[in-house]
Amino acid sequence: MGMLSTTSTRRTFLKGAALSAAAALGAGLTLDGAATLAEADEGPAQEKWVKTFCGTCIFTNCGMEVKVVNGVATEIRGNKDHPANQGTMCPRGAAQLMNLYDPYRCKVPVKRTNPEKGLDVDPQWQEIPLEEAKEIIFTKMEECYAKDPRRHMFMYGFGDTLHEGPYQKTYTAIMGTPNYAMSCGPLCEVHHAPQLFNNTFIDRVDVGHCNYLITLGRNMGASAAFASGPSRAMADAWKRGMKTVVVDPHCNVEASHGEWLPIRPGGDMAFCMAMINVLLHELNVYDGPYLRERTNLPYLIQEDQDYYRNPETGKPMMWDAAEGVAKDYDAEFGEVALEGAYTVNGTPVETAFEKIKASVKDTTPEWAEGKTGISAEDIRRVTTEFAEAAQIGSTIVIDGVEMPYRPVCLAAGRGSANTMQGQRTYIVADTVNMLVGALGVPGSLIHVEHPKFEVEDGVILPEKLTTYLEKYDAGFTIPFNDMTGKQFSALARFPVLTTAMGAIVDPAKYFVDYDIDVLFPIGSNGFMADTDRDLFVQAYKKVPFIFTTGLLMDECSLFCDVILPEHSSLERQQIHPIEEIMTAGVDSLRVGGVNYKESPVEHVYDTVQFEEFVMELAYRLGRGPQLNMTTSGFFGLMGTPYQLDPTKRYTYAEVLDRYLKATTKDDGKGIDWFRENGFWTFERPVEDCYDYCIQGAGRLPVYDHRDLMVGRHLKANCEKWGVEQPGWEGRMDEVYAEYTPVPEWHENSLTASTDDGFDLYCVNWKISPRILGLGGADNNVWLREVVENHEFDDLCIQINPLAAEARGLKTGDKVLVESQFGGTAEGVVKVTGLIREDCLGFPAQGGHVSKFLNPAAQRGTNYNQLLSAKDGDYFTVSGSISIASRVKIRKAE
Numbered sequence: 001m002g003m004l005s006t007t008s009t010r011r012t013f014l015k016g017a018a019l020s021a022a023a024a025l026g027a028g029l030t031l032d033g034a035a036t037l038a039e040a041d042e043g044p045a046q047e048k049w050v051k052t053f054c055g056t057c058i059f060t061n062c063g064m065e066v067k068v069v070n071g072v073a074t075e076i077r078g079n080k081d082h083p084a085n086q087g088t089m090c091p092r093g094a095a096q097l098m099n100l101y102d103p104y105r106c107k108v109p110v111k112r113t114n115p116e117k118g119l120d121v122d123p124q125w126q127e128i129p130l131e132e133a134k135e136i137i138f139t140k141m142e143e144c145y146a147k148d149p150r151r152h153m154f155m156y157g158f159g160d161t162l163h164e165g166p167y168q169k170t171y172t173a174i175m176g177t178p179n180y181a182m183s184c185g186p187l188c189e190v191h192h193a194p195q196l197f198n199n200t201f202i203d204r205v206d207v208g209h210c211n212y213l214i215t216l217g218r219n220m221g222a223s224a225a226f227a228s229g230p231s232r233a234m235a236d237a238w239k240r241g242m243k244t245v246v247v248d249p250h251c252n253v254e255a256s257h258g259e260w261l262p263i264r265p266g267g268d269m270a271f272c273m274a275m276i277n278v279l280l281h282e283l284n285v286y287d288g289p290y291l292r293e294r295t296n297l298p299y300l301i302q303e304d305q306d307y308y309r310n311p312e313t314g315k316p317m318m319w320d321a322a323e324g325v326a327k328d329y330d331a332e333f334g335e336v337a338l339e340g341a342y343t344v345n346g347t348p349v350e351t352a353f354e355k356i357k358a359s360v361k362d363t364t365p366e367w368a369e370g371k372t373g374i375s376a377e378d379i380r381r382v383t384t385e386f387a388e389a390a391q392i393g394s395t396i397v398i399d400g401v402e403m404p405y406r407p408v409c410l411a412a413g414r415g416s417a418n419t420m421q422g423q424r425t426y427i428v429a430d431t432v433n434m435l436v437g438a439l440g441v442p443g444s445l446i447h448v449e450h451p452k453f454e455v456e457d458g459v460i461l462p463e464k465l466t467t468y469l470e471k472y473d474a475g476f477t478i479p480f481n482d483m484t485g486k487q488f489s490a491l492a493r494f495p496v497l498t499t500a501m502g503a504i505v506d507p508a509k510y511f512v513d514y515d516i517d518v519l520f521p522i523g524s525n526g527f528m529a530d531t532d533r534d535l536f537v538q539a540y541k542k543v544p545f546i547f548t549t550g551l552l553m554d555e556c557s558l559f560c561d562v563i564l565p566e567h568s569s570l571e572r573q574q575i576h577p578i579e580e581i582m583t584a585g586v587d588s589l590r591v592g593g594v595n596y597k598e599s600p601v602e603h604v605y606d607t608v609q610f611e612e613f614v615m616e617l618a619y620r621l622g623r624g625p626q627l628n629m630t631t632s633g634f635f636g637l638m639g640t641p642y643q644l645d646p647t648k649r650y651t652y653a654e655v656l657d658r659y660l661k662a663t664t665k666d667d668g669k670g671i672d673w674f675r676e677n678g679f680w681t682f683e684r685p686v687e688d689c690y691d692y693c694i695q696g697a698g699r700l701p702v703y704d705h706r707d708l709m710v711g712r713h714l715k716a717n718c719e720k721w722g723v724e725q726p727g728w729e730g731r732m733d734e735v736y737a738e739y740t741p742v743p744e745w746h747e748n749s750l751t752a753s754t755d756d757g758f759d760l761y762c763v764n765w766k767i768s769p770r771i772l773g774l775g776g777a778d779n780n781v782w783l784r785e786v787v788e789n790h791e792f793d794d795l796c797i798q799i800n801p802l803a804a805e806a807r808g809l810k811t812g813d814k815v816l817v818e819s820q821f822g823g824t825a826e827g828v829v830k831v832t833g834l835i836r837e838d839c840l841g842f843p844a845q846g847g848h849v850s851k852f853l854n855p856a857a858q859r860g861t862n863y864n865q866l867l868s869a870k871d872g873d874y875f876t877v878s879g880s881i882s883i884a885s886r887v888k889i890r891k892a893e
């Protein structure tokens, strides 16, 4: 193959190849990427290294350099000057060349010619010019908007690299529709408690200062640490001697730095409640000053669980033990009482602390043993070690700032948060931390992005929860204005996916009086990342027009009417804040900054940039002012010289240039500077790193008063309108009972004893080469090879030797697994002691069903089909589902 001199010639050549192969594959798919790579070998070598950053996991922190030879990217290496990864790389970043030249990518704009839709239906794609493809979309959107903007639904997921980009988050605000959905909602219930206590999307462990870390269904190794910064932070912490206690049905690498306590799935809340029982009823250990000054635990609570308020001022009150009177929380106090029952104006009250204490009176380690499968002795020992390691009363001075020093952390994650009552479980895990004063201070759980707090009733009111708080009613007026499900699940961090999909299929069932006409999903693959595939199929079949800017011909793309191919991660023009999430190491905690990248090579195919497309769509729909104002707000440009003029039209590069100049403040570095340098950093003041310094006068809502209020409003609204939540008809009291301000153990379908033959649990976790579908990981053959040859053989079904022996199974046997919800999964067994005796372990996620993906993506087992998010099955408070279910296993014929 000769070296083609101009891009257009090369593109013509590629398209020619595309057409012939497309006919063969019948789906606009071609296998011409290899041809492009081959070109690199010829012609005079013109080499350069271009600075970029990785975008294939949600950290998007790592600095990289791409070697470009004669216009072809041939190698990727870590940028040794970059503070996050310091020159190192993980396989996901290194494998991005395969993403770029992936022959299975969406390469040309296509429209479907087969009106029938289904997972096994060939859409019969027809290639069309980009302008024509856009025109079809614009026209459909105009028609939709002429009727009602609410008829447009946006759906985004973590697949679209840099889901944290401006327009994934602000799309609905710009476009003026209330309808959006997210595929990462139901199985990613790790955001609520961090939002509540740290006002952060996800919390991180200050491992740079932590000495004793308990992970409760949080995978700090494969899941989080498999990016360079977190790996280094964890390694440094272990070298320093941090002990790690892994409370998880599956034994992971972290356990080798401490111990493994194999917990029974669904027992996490009981574990936390037993820890609190030991702290408050046996050891009598808690951080009194912290609880008095920084939490709402001294607030007086009346019998109906509400705050006791001063009838004159309306303010919650605390008891002054020095004077023996109740006072407004913000009055001068001689001595704030944390404990005790009192009578104020004839009303019997007791402190919120007493309420918490009473809620765990009987939840002893012996009580928890049966629910968790962890011995009472171990629970008691670990709690005692945790309490000792907390060093209550100690302080630390960092850069002249004195703060409490609490080098312990009980870190909840998906394993404990994605359970029934999971959102509460995370809150209760955080309560364990807060009781010893370990939240927002060195050594504990801290925020990622700079949090902003308002204060209401003296309690912090995290910015991002404000809308729900302002209106506990969450828009409960029938007919509902939107399909997000927030009316019944006001505390859900994301829209309730079952409602969004269900309402598309049957709006009236969800109290909505209109249909969805146009759906725009991006990087969002509920067919794989979530459960109940049939519901997705029904919903996607019903929507008259679906379009996407797609990287791959995944399950979601199969249902589209028009696909605009998207730049691959390496090719996109992006910025991203430099901030480590999940962990903070000594050298990463203080580093802030911005990464920048743009394509190091001529775009390989006829692809678009998501942001440019959204801007064009907004201008076309006459929403330029909303676009520019929202963009200014998102990028913090309001009131700066860089604020966008609502009446003007900008390119995305112009927007980024303004953002970069505004962010680098006095330096005023623009896009040209970043093109050369790739990233810019600054040192965060220590006060910005710890919530303790930022929360001001606000107290932490350990007593979850808001939860109580939301439940009460829900009940009042349902009664007022005479409605019940779909799926919970006749069981609404169960729903209301889930809203509790203090820990409360409820049996669930995992823990309740049954003899229905489903005698095992299935559990799932992320693995390093395949965190999510981000950046096209499943379709990347290099990464699939790593997954399949990984030392734990990651596409298998793990079974404990005892369970295997009892069932006559051995490594390599083909099996069929059936779940209590009716779903099935097939796979190959691997016998290993790294999984609890009553569990089957399903690492990662495989088993794509789109025939238009690389065959490698189809290998493995699709775990999620063993779960259920059906109405009545999910956890209604947060709209999330259980990561585990009860299953049975048999040899496949």
Ligand SMILES: Nc1nc2c(c(=O)[nH]1)N[C@H]1C(S)=C(S)[C@@H](COP(=O)(O)OP(=O)(O)OC[C@H]3O[C@@H](n4cnc5c(=O)[nH]c(N)nc54)[C@H](O)[C@@H]3O)O[C@H]1N2
Pocket: 156, 157, 158, 159, 160, 161, 182, 183, 184, 185, 187, 188, 414, 522, 523, 524, 525, 526, 528, 529, 530, 549, 550, 551, 552, 554, 566, 567, 568, 569, 764, 765, 766, 771, 772, 773, 774, 775, 776, 777, 844, 845, 863, 864
């Ligand atoms: N079994 C199992 N299921 C899980 C999880 C798990 O650990 N195991 N994790 C859960 C969690 S925590 C989350 S957040 C969700 C995430 O689930 P989703 O939000 O759906 O995100 P992904 O699975 O990362 O990617 C979705 C799709 O995006 C496409 N894609 C990849 N890269 C790009 C790109 O650059 N551009 C575009 N346009 N599309 C792209 C891929 O085809 C992929 O199928 O999954 C949840 N589901």
Ligand SMILES: Nc1nc2c(c(=O)[nH]1)N[C@H]1C(S)=C(S)[C@@H](COP(=O)(O)OP(=O)(O)OC[C@H]3O[C@@H](n4cnc5c(=O)[nH]c(N)nc54)[C@H](O)[C@@H]3O)O[C@H]1N2
Pocket: 056, 057, 058, 059, 158, 188, 190, 216, 217, 218, 219, 220, 222, 223, 224, 225, 226, 227, 247, 248, 249, 250, 252, 263, 264, 265, 266, 267, 268, 412, 413, 414, 415, 416, 419, 582, 763, 764, 765, 766, 767, 771, 772, 774, 883, 884
């Ligand atoms: N490098 C990198 N890291 C990432 C991401 C990324 O893109 N890149 N994505 C992130 C995202 S979106 C998320 S949401 C986080 C999630 O990160 P984690 O919360 O750490 O989620 P998983 O990795 O799925 O790990 C879940 C753990 O829970 C265990 N488990 C399963 N069932 C139970 C149970 O009933 N009880 C208990 N105690 N444990 C159980 C599993 O065995 C597993 O160890 O990871 C993030 N980590």
Ligand SMILES: [Mo]
Pocket: 184, 187, 188
């Ligand atoms: Mo997630």
